[in-house]
Amino acid sequence: GNSVTQMEGPVTLSEEAFLTINCTYTATGYPSLFWYVQYPGEGLQLLLKATKADDKGSNKGFEATYRKETTSFHLEKGSVQVSDSAVYFCALLLYNQGGKLIFGQGTELSVKP
Amino acid sequence: DAGITQSPRHKVTETGTPVTLRCHQTENHRYMYWYRQDPGHGLRLIHYSYGVKDTDKGEVSDGYSVSRSKTEDFLLTLESATSSQTSVYFCAIRESGGEETQYFGPGTRLLVL
Numbered sequence: 150g151n152s153v154t155q156m157e158g159p160v161t162l163s164e165e166a167f168l169t170i171n172c173t174y175t176a177t178g179y180p181s182l183f184w185y186v187q188y189p190g191e192g193l194q195l196l197l198k199a200t201k202a203d204d205k206g207s208n209k210g211f212e213a214t215y216r217k218e219t220t221s222f223h224l225e226k227g228s229v230q231v232s233d234s235a236v237y238f239c240a241l242l243l244y245n246q247g248g249k250l251i252f253g254q255g256t257e258l259s260v261k262p
Numbered sequence: 263d264a265g266i267t268q269s270p271r272h273k274v275t276e277t278g279t280p281v282t283l284r285c286h287q288t289e290n291h292r293y294m295y296w297y298r299q300d301p302g303h304g305l306r307l308i309h310y311s312y313g314v315k316d317t318d319k320g321e322v323s324d325g326y327s328v329s330r331s332k333t334e335d336f337l338l339t340l341e342s343a344t345s346s347q348t349s350v351y352f353c354a355i356r357e358s359g360g361e362e363t364q365y366f367g368p369g370t371r372l373l374v375l
Binding site (some may be wrong): 153163181183191192193194195198200212218240244247248249250253254255258 | 282293297302303304306307312318320326352353354356362363364365366367368369
């Protein structure tokens with residue numbers, strides 16, 4: 150079936166550290182891939198996306214590359230800030246099933262000053 | 263901001279009572295979705311709509327019904343609330359015309375006692 154697996158959290162980093170949050174997926178066809186971010190007490194915000202293999206999505210210093218050969222979409226940032234503390238969700242979009250999103254379980258990131 | 267509001271934002275109810283959550287959008291999007299968010303599960307799709315009076319089930323639809331009598335409103339009803347339906351509920355819209363990206367409302371926190 151279709152699924153998304155994220156690395157387990159919580160992840161705790163010091164400010165200015167390098168961030169990687171792993172995401173792998175299983176899907177039939179060619180899904181689009183997304184990262185959403187949820188700050189405490191808020192809804193989900195789209196962080197970045199990629200719609201085909203080898204596309205790189207980027208936003209606010211975050212990047213992720215759609216790797217078809219490894220079925221991965223890992224999130225990276227070169228230097229995290231305290232304000233990046235949030236829960237990050239990887240998701241895939243199934244076009245042939247009403248465009249629904251399949252989410253990973255979320256990874257909580259805590260950045261300490 | 264995709265012009266999505268949800269009401270109520272918080273609700274406490276008792277087991278066995280009916281509950282209706284409302285999602286309202288201002289931008290005439292065709293597709294609307296209801297998800298629930300639970301720890302360790304990410305977000306899971308309950309129901310979605312692809313037009314007025316057109317709806318379909320998601321992966322966790324048992325115990326829920328939906329209605330869409332106007333483009334701008336998508337209602338989620340718990341016919342007889344149970345404690346297992348304590349969750350945070352998010353509505354989303356999907357932009358189409360090439361973007362195929364979903365944007366989320368602020369969420370409704372529901373507690374069933």
